[in-house]
Amino acid sequence: MKLDPIDLRILEAVQREGRITKLRLAETVGLSPTPCWLRLRKLEQAGLIAGYHARLAPRRVAPFATVLVEVTLANHRQSDFDRFERAVSARDEVLACWSVGGGVDYILKVVARDIDAYQRLIDGLLADEIGIDRYFTYIVTRTVKEDGPLPMALFAGP
Template structure:
């Protein structure tokens, strides 16, 4: 699949929407210096191309109630393709696993888990071990404080892609 060619206005649309998902179409058009119809057409193009995967609220979990965020590095028992596929299918079913990345290096996956407390996290891990989804070893890193959480620098990423 070929990469969609983006210009500075497309990047501006992505940047504004990533920070202000509820912005009106008219306000978005003004922010990126386009009239509403061309802005709307670009937005639809970005959605159809899969660059915009959805719109979400940035919810303060701390204000919602007690919770724990845990990062977990995972090693699988086997490194066959079907083992990776089985693990990925299984992880998709656990709603507490809010993100999971296949990574290079000493571990196979990095998961982000959000749950009520450490006991709930341990119950999740116990269930994963019991389910025999190929998890050989895991290492737990509990988040004690959020220091920074922001959107990617779209303009810098676009500039780097344009040079390639």
């Protein structure tokens, strides 16, 4: 799907404010409400908008530890990658898992009630024999920036 500048403005607006009204969205992007709504529906139907979510203030909900984990698998067959990915996808504590190039196979973002709970998670994954050869743990001590909006200006034409 080819995106024009108005589509990019719509995407930028809804990612910053998911609860924006149709009228306010139309004003923001410079369209009348009906054409704006039709474009928004087209973007949703094309799968460019994956959903609308509330952004929580997690530290106000409960204290927790954020941990980044580098994982290297013992073997590198497709079945090894599939087994590992299924296992971590099934764990709610694993907020994100990225397959990466370089010296490790995966980087995980994990949350746990505390470091002991994190260690129990890792011990469980090791006991499940999902192919982990080595892992390195990095405890997040302070969040500087996290999960900002996609900078739509990067995708605008020259």
